[in-house]
Amino acid sequence: MGRFIGRERELSFLEDFRRNGFKKACAVIGRRQIGKSSLIDEFIKDKDHFKIEFAKTSRDTNLRLMSRTMTQFTGEEKDYSNPMDFLWDLAGCIKGRSIIVVFDEFPYMVDCDEEFAALTQYFIDMQLGDSKLIISGSSVKTMEYETKDYTRPLYGRTVPLYVDQMELGECVPFHPDMPDLDQLKLYLAVGGVPLYHQTDGCGDFRCYMERMVLSPQAPFREEGEQMVNRELSPSPDYIKVLDSLRGRRNSIADITARTGFDRNLCAKYLKDMMALRMVSEYHPMWGAQKKPRYYAISDRMLASYYLVKRNDTSYGASPSEKYNALVPLLSTSRGLMFESFCTDLLCKSYPVREIGSWWGPGPDYDRWGNPRIDDEGNPVMVMHEIDIAADIAVGSNIVNLAVECKFSANPTGFEALNELDSSLRCLKTKRHTRRMIISPSGFTEELRDYAEQNAILLVDLDMIMGRRPLPSL
Numbered sequence: 001m002g003r004f005i006g007r008e009r010e011l012s013f014l015e016d017f018r019r020n021g022f023k024k025a026c027a028v029i030g031r032r033q034i035g036k037s038s039l040i041d042e043f044i045k046d047k048d049h050f051k052i053e054f055a056k057t058s059r060d061t062n063l064r065l066m067s068r069t070m071t072q073f074t075g076e077e078k079d080y081s082n083p084m085d086f087l088w089d090l091a092g093c094i095k096g097r098s099i100i101v102v103f104d105e106f107p108y109m110v111d112c113d114e115e116f117a118a119l120t121q122y123f124i125d126m127q128l129g130d131s132k133l134i135i136s137g138s139s140v141k142t143m144e145y146e147t148k149d150y151t152r153p154l155y156g157r158t159v160p161l162y163v164d165q166m167e168l169g170e171c172v173p174f175h176p177d178m179p180d181l182d183q184l185k186l187y188l189a190v191g192g193v194p195l196y197h198q199t200d201g202c203g204d205f206r207c208y209m210e211r212m213v214l215s216p217q218a219p220f221r222e223e224g225e226q227m228v229n230r231e232l233s234p235s236p237d238y239i240k241v242l243d244s245l246r247g248r249r250n251s252i253a254d255i256t257a258r259t260g261f262d263r264n265l266c267a268k269y270l271k272d273m274m275a276l277r278m279v280s281e282y283h284p285m286w287g288a289q290k291k292p293r294y295y296a297i298s299d300r301m302l303a304s305y306y307l308v309k310r311n312d313t314s315y316g317a318s319p320s321e322k323y324n325a326l327v328p329l330l331s332t333s334r335g336l337m338f339e340s341f342c343t344d345l346l347c348k349s350y351p352v353r354e355i356g357s358w359w360g361p362g363p364d365y366d367r368w369g370n371p372r373i374d375d376e377g378n379p380v381m382v383m384h385e386i387d388i389a390a391d392i393a394v395g396s397n398i399v400n401l402a403v404e405c406k407f408s409a410n411p412t413g414f415e416a417l418n419e420l421d422s423s424l425r426c427l428k429t430k431r432h433t434r435r436m437i438i439s440p441s442g443f444t445e446e447l448r449d450y451a452e453q454n455a456i457l458l459v460d461l462d463m464i465m466g467r468r469p470l471p472s473l
Contacts, residue, residue, distance in 0.1 A: 224305020
């Protein structure tokens with residue numbers, strides 16, 4: 001495990017919780033390997049604390065864990081026959097003190113002893129005193145049920161802290177020698193899970209992919225499937241659904257046809273994976289058709305895993321040869337992930353009221369904005385789309401922002417603006433819309449000059465990396 005990096009907001013939240021007398025307990029919730037335990041360890045490292053990590057095993061084994069942990073904590077031999085004795089003994093140890101008590105992997109203990117949640121509630125109400133309790137768990141569903149369901153003993157007794165993936169700027173210090181563009185490529189390929197960034201000696205994106213994903217001994221070679229196995233059951237069914245999600249938009253009909261599952265079962269699996277942010281549903285804006293609903297893989301490591309899995313047919317090839325073969329596909333996948341990244345960037349930068357995308361049919365336009373005509377004199381119809389369509393509050397007004405996201409090797413020019421304008425012409429409801437283009441490769445001088453004269457917003461790599469704010473609306 002490398003040095004602790006980032007999580008300033010989460011650490012600040014926990015510090016406020018420690019100082020605030022309103023709530024005695026905090027529930028730290030997040031997927032497996034998202035960094036919950038590391039966060040808690042960083043928070044308590046310079047504080048008086050007691051921590052126990054429960055195991056996914058039997059009640060008797062967890063009782064032995066309680067006994068050994070308390071033996072280490074007190075220096076006295078302990079042997080508990082039930083959790084109540086453990087909690088009563090712990091209460092005696094912390095009486096008159098102000099310490100942080102941590103029950104890590106709390107759902108494992110609740111699963112093997114149905115009374116433990118009620119005992120924990122009594123511990124909070126009657127025995128915790130001036131100390132604070134942190135419960136943590138990787139089963140998001142169980143943690144939410146135990147703390148948010150009004151029928152459960154812990155309802156109303158915890159303040160929640162959701163631990164999600166880190167933002168791009170937080171991940172940059174993991175790779176101090178990596179160029180900005182490669183930092184962005186890496187983030188779009190693996191996301192913001194700290195574990196994926198704790199690597200040594202990868203100075204660029206290619207090195208990371210070859211060493212960490214494509215080589216026979218790569219630590220993340222099977223990470224996508226392992227992620228599903230850790231989080232979902234029956235995992236083969238969820239893997240089958242994920243394998244059916246190809247490209248940008250997949251309807252329920254597409255998924256049922258590819259998997260053989262009925263519609264209701266597919267909908268359940270998709271709902272479960274959306275709760276874990278593995279899959280996302282497209283949100284139609286500005287009159288885009290609401291049905292059918294469309295879905296795509298949204299977890300970046302998961303998307304990269306399936307990209308490699310579906311296209312790594314060069315058995316016996318070196319990691320370098322595999323990377324060369326995947327470059328065009330990586331570029332396509334990067335474009336999809338870049339749109340979701342830009343959506344997050346806008347939500348972080350502006351007071352967004354609603355955000356999604358628009359798609360629909362319309363005439364095909366040439367580079368001068370004229371509709372193309374077929375041999376019979378009719379307009380040539382094609383599908384158009386706006387990568388991001390957002391309604392943003394500016395004072396007492398709502399600004400409609402249409403965004404084109406371009407991740408290319410060369411500076412972005414008028415082609416991107418023409419694509420955006422062609423799509424805007426196809427909107428059934430005409431609206432006054434601000435235009436924005438986001439491009440990490442920069443912009444041509446011609447487009448920069450035109451944008452300045454026509455109030456078009458341009459977002460470059462410095463803004464993406466957080467060195468400068470996004471343009472004012």
